[in-house]
Amino acid sequence: MQWRRCVKLLLLVVLVAIAGQGTGCTLATRQKIMKAVFEDVPPPGQRKPPEPYVGHPRREPVYEPPPPVMVLVKPYEPVFQYDWKTMLRALPKDAVGGIDWVAALDDGAIEPRTSIDPEHAPQQIVLPLDIHLEPENLPLFKVTFPHKQHTEWLACNNCHPKVFTMQAGADPISMQKIYAGEYCGVCHGKVAFAVPTGCPRCHLALAAPQ
Amino acid sequence: MMRCRLTVFLAVILAGLGSSAQSDDVLGDITIPREDATSAGTTPLAVFPHWKHRMYFRCNVCHDTLFQMQVGADHITMDAVRDGQFCAVCHDGKTAFEVGFDTCELCHTAVASGSP
Numbered sequence: 001m002q003w004r005r006c007v008k009l010l011l012l013v014v015l016v017a018i019a020g021q022g023t024g025c026t027l028a029t030r031q032k033i034m035k036a037v038f039e040d041v042p043p044p045g046q047r048k049p050p051e052p053y054v055g056h057p058r059r060e061p062v063y064e065p066p067p068p069v070m071v072l073v074k075p076y077e078p079v080f081q082y083d084w085k086t087m088l089r090a091l092p093k094d095a096v097g098g099i100d101w102v103a104a105l106d107d108g109a110i111e112p113r114t115s116i117d118p119e120h121a122p123q124q125i126v127l128p129l130d131i132h133l134e135p136e137n138l139p140l141f142k143v144t145f146p147h148k149q150h151t152e153w154l155a156c157n158n159c160h161p162k163v164f165t166m167q168a169g170a171d172p173i174s175m176q177k178i179y180a181g182e183y184c185g186v187c188h189g190k191v192a193f194a195v196p197t198g199c200p201r202c203h204l205a206l207a208a209p210q
Numbered sequence: 211m212m213r214c215r216l217t218v219f220l221a222v223i224l225a226g227l228g229s230s231a232q233s234d235d236v237l238g239d240i241t242i243p244r245e246d247a248t249s250a251g252t253t254p255l256a257v258f259p260h261w262k263h264r265m266y267f268r269c270n271v272c273h274d275t276l277f278q279m280q281v282g283a284d285h286i287t288m289d290a291v292r293d294g295q296f297c298a299v300c301h302d303g304k305t306a307f308e309v310g311f312d313t314c315e316l317c318h319t320a321v322a323s324g325s326p
Contacts, residue, residue: 084262088236091265098237099261112268116300124268155270158279186279191238191260 096196102149112153127151131168143202159186236261241320245287255320 017033025033027044034041042048091110092103104110115121129147150159160166163186171183178185179195184202189195200207238260244250263272273279276299284296291298291309297317300306307313 110265112266114268115271116305153269158270158273
């Protein structure tokens with residue numbers, strides 16, 4: 001009859017607790033009872049601070065390296081990818097392999113603009129006037145200067161009056177001076193066709209068949 | 211057999227000569243003289259290829275408003291170009307490629323970066 005005794009004891013404890021509650025035992029007595037039954041009961045008026053729980057991992061975490069950051073380096077690209085060599089080859093050439101600019105313009109191989117702004121490009125003023133310059137007693141060396149081919153490229157004030165006066169035959173033009181970079185030599189031999197292209201290009205009479 | 215070899219040899223030499231003769235120097239290419247002597251030997255001199263510009267513009271577009279018809283008459287410096295003068299009138303990124311650190315070698319192409 002062991003369990004009966006146990007039940008009697010438990011009943012007694014419960015009865016004592018109820019009796020204590022009913023008679024209204026003091027806070028100190030209640031505390032004593034609580035301390036007898038439970039551990040770590042804080043004194044009255046105080047709360048036990050909660051202890052932080054530090055959990056330990058059961059195994060070492062696997063180290064994963066961060067994914068490599070892809071830096072996209074833009075490959076170098078030249079700004080202008082013009083095939084100048086092919087363009088140079090395509091331009092019409094004169095007798096010595098220089099570029100024949102007059103032919104290039106006439107053939108339509110190039111269409112050079114007349115101003116920087118393509119939308120407000122003025123019409124190039126072309127003057128169809130040939131000037132005949134004949135040295136004294138040397139009709140074979142007569143030079144025919146075509147204004148037309150020159151004014152297709154240049155404006156009047158590029159040459160007049162700084163390089164040439166506006167009077168045919170007024171300037172003492174000679175081949176020596178042209179070689180020295182005066183008169184025609186301001187451009188010819190530097191950017192325009194040079195002497196090796198052949199005399200007949202200016203001295204038209206020399207081109208006639210002998 | 212001997213003649214054949216000689217022909218091949220001559221052909222190779224002529225081809226070599228032909229390719230070397232076809233340099234980029236065209237009549238009218240101007241190497242811009244250096245104004246600042248202290249920078250001699252640092253950057254190759256700038257070469258102005260007249261023919262590339264003649265393909266797109268007539269002479270009177272630049273002459274004589276932007277450039278005088280005399281090499282060295284205009285004091286063309288990088289400072290002036292960065293200010294928007296001379297080359298930078300067109301080379302502004304709109305009409306033609308912009309003057310900047312991406313485009314140095316498009317103009318500074320002189321083989322020998324010699325003294326001014």
